Amino acid sequence: MKKIEAIIRKSKFSAVKEALHEAGVNFFSYWDVTGQGHEKEGHVYRGITYSTTDIQRRYLEIVVNDDFESATIKAILNSAATGEVGDGKIFVSDVNKAYRIRTGENGGDTLN
């Protein structure tokens, strides 16, 4: 099992969600995060120009069986990219165990 974490643009969230559903990934969690990056957002407030490197993004956490790994990553790469600086990152790591709380069973089937 793999944990795939992706930081994406909020504006790309619905495209990523659809791409994941198309790839057969139906379970994942997400939350909004603020972070630092290379992109600078330009602002003007009452005549003062300022830029902030505090960037708002959405953070997705997806746990899938090994055979879904490449399809999931491909779905995110294809749907979340704009080509501009600030499109985000994907991290992949191994997951040792997964339990379904309702039944207590564990293993790859719990992800479906």
Added chain:
Amino acid sequence: MELLTINNVWMMICTALVFFMHLGFGFLEIGLTRQKNTINILFKNIFIITIGLLLYCLVGFNLMYPGFAEGSSGLFGFAGFGLDSPLTAEGGLDLAYSEGYTYWTDFLFQGMFAATAATIVSGAVAERVKIGPFMVFVILYVGLIYPIAGSWKWGGGFLQMRETPFYDFAGSTLVHSVGGWAALVAVWLLGSRIGKFKDGKPQAIPGHNIPLATAGVLILWLGWFGFNGGSVLSADPGLTSLTLVTTCLAAAAGGVIAFVVSTLLYKNFDLTMFLNGILGGLVGITAGADQMSPTDAIIIGGIAGAIIVFAVSLIDRLKLDDPVGAIAVHLVCGIWGTLAVGIFGALASGEQFISQLIGVASYAAICISSTFIILFILKKTVGIRVSEKEELEGLDIHEHGMDAYPDFRLNEH
């Protein structure tokens, strides 16, 4: 009698509209500041309205309208404590008091104005002023300085006694500049918010609720129907309707010009400048709202709108920190509107312009000196500024132990 009834009803409606402006000020001020200081600003503003009315009842009304005797200097008069309505021989309310309103309406309409001056200061000193000393300042400024200064013109004092009387229809100077001068001195004595200037350069500290600020400005505009419309002091059909037209045209022109100028200068559509421009136009027309043609009103409002953009940037460059733009709106546009009476409209003349200049200078003198004395003494004794820790963590939690949005916390600055 019927005419008095109609006039009086209009004046009471205007009184209510001016009261409503306090909500507009509150919304504008919390909208343009950070959420951690919201309770503090609202508390100050509510204090100003309530204590302002009580003080106006106790001493203010009779300081402002003392009935200067023939040959008096017209500088200071006091007709005694409390309200004392004129009575007929039979003991009823004497309705011969005025053709436009009863004694009671007169008091309440003027009382609603009184608190406005201090509310202007509240916005400028927001996010760092210590609430106790600020309340002391409010009591002295609204209770004594505002009515004494007001008596010079509206009370029939020396500015009214001049051969070419100083003219200030609804208070570009008497209300807005009186608040604006105090704001200027207070901001200077208080110092800027932590983080406002970095290496000498002004930094943006964005307000936390621009929709509220927008609502505030539109409410203020609505309130101005009463502020200027009521300053006709009767329901005179020609004058009240003209006044509402000039008021609205100046507001619209102020907003449009401020937005165009700020867009040309800063290459963005800054809503807060648009909003300040509307207020600048309103303050600008206030001194001569009943003397101007619609074209004059558009020119006066438009110039006020341009002034706002440059004044906000100038105040930043002077290292003065005015979070809501109160000095630019109320002081700078107040002075402009007052002088404009000598340049445009029915009263325009050289003598009138000089009279307007003398008026502006007189109010500058009393407001600057009194604010400086009050706040300087407070600064040297109890201090007028909160601690650094309190300022950084927010006045709401430290001064009030409260949170403006306990269940709704998206972002902390």
